[in-house]
Amino acid sequence: MTSISGKKVAFLAMDGFEDSELTEPWRAVSEAGGTATMVAPDSGRITGKNGHEQAVELTSDAASADDFDALVLPGGVVNADHLRMDRASIDLARAFFEQHKPVGVICHGAWILIEAGVVDGRTLTSYPSLTTDLRNAGANWVDEEVVVDAGLVSSRTPDDLPAFCAKVVEEIAEGAHREQHA
Numbered sequence: 001m002t003s004i005s006g007k008k009v010a011f012l013a014m015d016g017f018e019d020s021e022l023t024e025p026w027r028a029v030s031e032a033g034g035t036a037t038m039v040a041p042d043s044g045r046i047t048g049k050n051g052h053e054q055a056v057e058l059t060s061d062a063a064s065a066d067d068f069d070a071l072v073l074p075g076g077v078v079n080a081d082h083l084r085m086d087r088a089s090i091d092l093a094r095a096f097f098e099q100h101k102p103v104g105v106i107c108h109g110a111w112i113l114i115e116a117g118v119v120d121g122r123t124l125t126s127y128p129s130l131t132t133d134l135r136n137a138g139a140n141w142v143d144e145e146v147v148v149d150a151g152l153v154s155s156r157t158p159d160d161l162p163a164f165c166a167k168v169v170e171e172i173a174e175g176a177h178r179e180q181h182a
Contacts, residue, residue, distance in 0.1 A: 004172045005033035007069040012039045012060065012089055012112075016078025019048035020158045021106045025072050028165035034172060039063045041086045049076055060088035065095035070172045075107020075127065084115040094118055097152075100176045104153040104168035106160070110134060123147055124154035151176070 009029045013022055029036045040046050040056040047053050065071070071093060073080075083089050094116040096103050105113060110126040111133065113119050120138030125147045134141045146155045146163040153171050155164035 001032060002169050002173045003033050004029065004069075004169055007034040007172050008067065009034050009036050009070045009072060009172060010039045010058075010063060010065075010068040010092075011036055011072045011074065012063075012083070012092065013046060013054075013074045013076070013079050014040045014042070014083050014086075014089075015046050015048075016076050016082065017046065017048045017074045018076035018079070018107055018158060019050040019052040020161060021074035021076065021109075022048060022054060023052060024158075024161045025074070025104060025106075025165050025168055028169050029072070029172070032169045032173075034069075034169075037068070039089075039092070041083070041089055049078065060086060060092055063088075063092050065092060065099050065101065068096075068101070069175065070102040070104070070168075071096040072168060073103070073105040073109035073112055075105075075109045077108050080108035080111040084111045090116045100151065102151040102153065102168070102171040102174070102176075104164065104171070106155045106164055107157055110154065114139075122152055123149045124152060125156050126154060127156055 097118040114137045123140040
């Protein structure tokens, strides 16, 4: 198993996230020795669409990409749709790209990346209903279980979680990427 001991990973979500898309990567990061931190726009607790509750450890406006080694964006339609309207969350996600740090995104989470303006020229996948949105934002959308593009790991649905979690941990272990996209 790949070790990411000492690595700090921010998970950014809010109410309505797809439960398994938070809990499975969280477990993978923790089991590989990383420290997972729940970041959300508001303090307190967030609740997934299937009832999983997660304590918020840091608010989006108080979080800084400088303090983390990677970011994971779970999906869920309601979560992603509301999160993409939160300026602090969008700015935080963009900062991980500016610092060339690994980012994992699954399902509808890619809406956040579109809003952050970081998908132009990138190859990624998502839930199929985001295909047109991503292409309109300049991304090369592909229908694959997991896609890695210079530290950006993306997957489509909860069915892809085993491959997604493995690649997220692998990219975190590799660390920051120097490749830049225009």
